[in-house]
Amino acid sequence: MSLSSVAKKVKSIISRTSQVDNDLDIPYGCDAKLSFGVNLFGTGKVVSYNESELTVKCSTLWPLPKRKDRVIVTLSLTGSKFFEIVGYIKSIISSDRDLLVVIGVLHDNSTKQKRLHPRAKIKLTIYYAPSYMDQEPAWDTFSSGEVVDLSAGGVKFRCCDTYFNGTILYLMFDVMSSAELFVGKVVRTARYGSIFEVAVQFDQSQMTEQSFKKLSGYVNSFLEK
Numbered sequence: 020m021s022l023s024s025v026a027k028k029v030k031s032i033i034s035r036t037s038q039v040d041n042d043l044d045i046p047y048g049c050d051a052k053l054s055f056g057v058n059l060f061g062t063g064k065v066v067s068y069n070e071s072e073l074t075v076k077c078s079t080l081w082p083l084p085k086r087k088d089r090v091i092v093t094l095s096l097t098g099s100k101f102f103e104i105v106g107y108i109k110s111i112i113s114s115d116r117d118l119l120v121v122i123g124v125l126h127d128n129s130t131k132q133k134r135l136h137p138r139a140k141i142k143l144t145i146y147y148a149p150s151y152m153d154q155e156p157a158w159d160t161f162s163s164g165e166v167v168d169l170s171a172g173g174v175k176f177r178c179c180d181t182y183f184n185g186t187i188l189y190l191m192f193d194v195m196s197s198a199e200l201f202v203g204k205v206v207r208t209a210r211y212g213s214i215f216e217v218a219v220q221f222d223q224s225q226m227t228e229q230s231f232k233k234l235s236g237y238v239n240s241f242l243e244k
Contacts, residue, residue, distance in 0.1 A: 050095040136172035139241035150187040171235040173220040
């Protein structure tokens with residue numbers, strides 16, 4: 020996968036107004052169904068997610084739930100997969116013709132222990148460069164860092180640079196002895212003295228099926244050890 024082939028698609032990534040910041044790799048805009056047990060009362064799209072809170076933009080919501088009502092959210096993921104999150108209504112906010120439903124995620128449910136893409140602790144050199152104004156970064160602008168953990172959905176690495184959430188990064192590292200290039204968006208940055216830890220979520224729509232399977236197999240080879 021070359022830089023030029025990826026660069027053509029970067030504009031579509033930047034144009035997105037939001038990106039989910041989460042450990043479960045739940046994609047922005049995935050379908051969500053809200054229900055009390057078997058009784059469906061709303062459908063919509065995921066706007067944001069983290070370990071403690073899920074926000075869904077609902078086009079239909081009836082009957083209107085009350086604050087602190089228990090809710091089950093069923094998410095439709097890629098590959099005909101479904102994922103359930105158990106939570107409670109924190110707030111409902113009017114947004115144009117839709118409603119933003121903010122749901123507190125209960126941490127004592129089994130979903131916290133699951134990941135769509137398991138992470139492996141891998142010591143690996145990674146090369147990274149930001150994209151500015153939808154431009155492909157030049158090779159001499161790439162810097163190096165060290166991978167902390169890796170999954171088919173994203174990577175966390177240590178480096179000497181910090182970035183705002185939403186920054187588009189080009190990332191290159193070896194997967195099964197061959198260099199692979201990925202494009203992703205920064206979702207978290209933490210500082211430890213003079214070192215920064217950067218978490219990036221890959222845009223899987225920009226990955227070929229072969230590249231995705233290769234990366235998944237590479238990560239799984241470390242998990243099986």
